[in-house]
Ligand SMILES: O=P(O)(O)OC[C@H]1O[C@](O)(COP(=O)(O)O)[C@@H](O)[C@@H]1O
Ligand SMILES: [Mg+2]
């Protein structure tokens with residue numbers, strides 16, 4: 087059987103021993119995320135037919151209007167993980183504070199915490215453009231047997247044991263890493279099974295695509311403006327192509343396959359940018375580095391940043407290694 091025909095379930099079992107803490111718990115956790123992904127995929131695919139488009143009428147801790155699908159995806163992932171007793175805590179973009187999940191023996195025996203962006207690309211939900219889910223997994227740092235604490239979530243990205251995303255696009259895929267490369271699995275909707283379709287995904291070192299919301303251009307720092315002008319200049323293999331879906335997961339996925347850079351800089355209207363360190367930037371950075379790419383805030387690798395708040399934002403530059411190094415060069419030069 088060639089690797090290509092391997093199902094996600096088979097892959098998880100076959101590779102669980104290559105994982106440094108292998109005890110089967112992480113495999114169960116990935117399996118639970120796979121199940122929740124299928125349920126959310128089902129809802130996303132029929133979104134226009136049932137009443138789950140539009141705003142839910144609530145505002146989340148970020149001050150954003152929650153979309154009905156944000157809330158639905160949030161509930162599906164939290165309940166799927168809660169019912170399988172494999173995590174001791176969950177933090178989500180849609181929850182103000184972290185959620186403590188106790189083990190059935192009421193003794194807080196579970197080792198993992200999950201941080202999640204249940205529905206990424208919310209502005210695209212109602213217009214049938216691809217959206218995603220992003221997850222990041224850590225082993226707790228506080229003692230087993232006691233309730234989970236905030237410090238179990240505020241770990242630097244380097245401590246992640248696994249991270250990934252689900253993209254609900256023309257096809258539905260799970261792409262994840264446990265620190266041993268990045269693999270992508272595509273859902274065969276007819277039989278509800280994910281198959282290994284993209285083994286060992288690698289960022290091309292160079293790319294020709296830049297992804298940024300140019301509508302914010304006038305508010306960007308000078309270094310970022312200079313880099314965008316560099317991308318647009320007729321010289322060498324430039325100008326690059328501008329592609330921006332407005333869903334981080336989908337822009338990242340395309341750039342990882344074709345070569346490119348995604349940027350969400352800080353600006354005069356968003357002091358720390360928009361993206362959240364813990365459940366957007368850290369997991370995507372882990373994937374990028376595992377696929378030979380790079381991710382930073384313009385100065386420091388994202389995964390070396392020590393978090394201080396659950397929902398903190400950071401400027402984000404991520405993609406093909408040479409492109410990220412080039413924008414860093416422009417930013418640091420303009421900063422002198
Ligand atoms: O509309 P903007 O300001 O360009 O922001 C788009 C970015 O914001 C996000 O939608 C933020 O994620 P959420 O949808 O999970 O809040 C990213 O997916 C996307 O890249
Ligand atoms: Mg998001």
Ligand SMILES: [Mg+2]
Nearest residue numbers: 179203205206
């Ligand atoms: Mg979201």
